[in-house]
Amino acid sequence: MIDALALAYPSALLLLPAAIWGLVYIYRKRGNAIRRTISSALFVRMLEQRKAKRTRFKPPLRFLVELLLFSLLAIGAAGLLLDSQKQHIVLLVDNSLSMATIDIGVVPAQTRLEKAKERAYKALESRNYFTEVSIWKTSPSLSPVHTGRLSVSAARSKIDELAQGVGADRIEQALQRVLQSAGEGEVIVFTDKVPDSTSDATRVHVETIRDEKRAQNIALLGVTRSRGERAGRENISAKVHSYASRVAAVDVIVSRLDLVASKINSQKIRQVRIELTAGEERDVPFENLVEGDSYKFELRSVDDSLDMLREDNLAWVVGTKKSDVIGYVGDADPRSLGLTNAGHLQIVPLKELTEMPIFSVFYGVDVPDDYEGNALGIMPPGRELVQGSKLSVYDETHPLTSYISFPALTLSAVRPLDVPDWAQSVIETTAGTILYAGTREGSKRVIYGYDPLPYLGKKAPLRSILILNTFKWLSEKNVSLQSSVPGVRIRDEGVRMSYDDGSALSKSGDSYVAERTGLVHTPNVVVDAVNFFDPNESAPEQGTFAIPPTGVTRSSEEPLSGAPLSRTLALIVFALLLLDVFFFEVRKRIL
């Protein structure tokens, strides 16, 4: 029986000798004496010296009871537990790029990763001394952050060292791998995603790190194009979803865009007012629009009572007419770089150009000094690559960094740039400048010292916004180059659906699912990009998911039960305390 017992905090037993010594001291000082009030201690004070000659200490019954009480308290403080109560937990911390998000309305402003760390600390606080901890991170690739198993205190420092990554999370796959390596241990996941399912629901606890503030938002989920009944006409359907908790009215406004050279003319052509109940999703059709034109779809709150997030209720439908030309120089295929994701853009090798491009991309090569047009240079040759440099300074007022709040990023490979006199440093890392921009002899130039392409991951808003800002600044346009949002379901029309680059979409049930960013083409249907909106972030029920995860316990549940032995000890100590106080005090009064 004794072999099966262990102490969580054995150092607490050191308190026991001190407590016993204190108790004996008090008893020796007090003796077994009964308290008696006398008129004056005038003569008694003179007898004080006699105390040293007292007889040997004979512990009374009360002393023994109190000694037992102290002993049990010390053992309780030492955390008596059974061997079977020793724990092994695995902390899977999602440090993907999405965890760099600072949610709206979160005070104090913290990234999701910082919040995840705090939750991890709290999860460790409730663990006993014998808990063994393993920590995994998801980015840049799923891996343990240490070898072997850690103590609770060592785990805390390892969590503290965990840095923001820039890769995707792939949380389901990560969870499966961690479960396999965790043995019988419990797994706690700190992520802003929801794993679809797990094989062992009782062992997995998901701590959801995301904004719990619910926005009364109406979102434009997607725009579907189809051929119209008349020649030269098309029908466009806007899919609108209500994430408000009440009935909400919005205007769906369609404007036609005239993309002429570097100017945009916008003209409102349609407006429909709709009322949506909480959680309702509706297709709003607009028929007989001129085929191949560019349109802007916009949602506007009727009474301004909604938290309309602009990113969620604005969509661009890019015309199919090839209107803009981008020059390209480099060894890599422009398709693999995601540059061809917008159907209206023409990527033309620089030497084949017949008209002036809106700008040219120089991928892996220097921008020639005598080049007269706007230019985007990516990873120009020169200085050596530097690994693991950390983002230190960026100019938040520059147009290229609009709408961006960078976390403390660590970049895997950068090539520091020498900033010329005519340019301004925009982003700097510990290795040096990695992005500068400026105007040279009337031409705009942006040079990247790291590769922002291809457009990786399901959702990489920081880099994508940066690239969009770059394109916008170089082309002086604010349209084009949007991408389809992952997770958008496209009804199966009986034809094969593919991305613009030719790769196929996967199918789930009766719908195709866009798993990655990119334009989707079908013979008669085109799903155009909307925005980077994630519907889970405006879930109808506060703090819960629109689709509850299956097989995953909720984070609100208690991760582990307490130590039953300590509770038993506490009860015994309480009973002894009652005995000590009442029995002896009452007895003394009676006597």
Next chain:
Amino acid sequence: MSDLPLGFSGNFLSRLELLRMRARRSYLGSRQGSHLSMKRGHGMEFSDYRNYMPGDNPRYIDWSIFARSDRVYVKQFQEEQDLPVFLLLDGSPSMHYPEDNRKWQYAMQIAASLAYIGLMQHDSIRVSVPGAFYSPAYTGARAFYRLIGDLEAVAPVTNQDLFQEHIQRAVSHFRFPGLCFFLSDFLMPVEHIRKVLDVLRAKNLDICCIQILGKDDIQPASDLDSAELVDSETGESFHLSLDKNIREEYSYYLSQHNGELKAMCEEYGILYQLAYPENSIESFVFENLTQTGLIR
């Protein structure tokens, strides 16, 4: 019988009425009474002769001296006045605790008995509990119940640090010197007692110290082998194993203290009497107190 205060019996009061207070010297009274006063005037007791002065009542001329010496003298007599009696009760916690020692009740009984004797012979009685109560002068038999009521309302005095100051304040209420009974357990350092008695002596009082000792003062916690003894005045506690040696040593210290107190009283011409609350008030008044000569 049951209406009588402090457990006094009618018989006891009747016997008290037969007693008289006698100071060892004459004092100046404020009213006519039954004690020979320092004041010369019209009385029964011849005091002295002096030369006749115009205006003197010729009734007091000693004609026989005039016949023998041809000089005119008038006879002087001691006036009979009341005797100022001061009852000074120590109201410190040591007199109140332990309660079963009844030291305070006994002190009140003694004070009430003395007051009754004085009031019955038309003396002026003042009662003071330094730090707690300073009475006006009680006169006349009817003041007895008022005096008892005032005494019974006195609470223990908590601040013992100012005992000497309290005594000085009490003495300042004594307009004329007179007879003073100081009732206390005198369980304080002898030097402290000396200072207090000096204050009283400075007022030219005829002092009688009555020391009241309870059973726990004589033998503390007699039923226990060891005890935590708590000083009623300071709250200080002492853990003692009360074996035979300790008790003997305690008795030695007590008798030494009382001896020093007694010697001091003799040195100052102060009368001293020891009282035990275990004894009846009758026996103390009629046996012990009368031995002092102040009560006859």
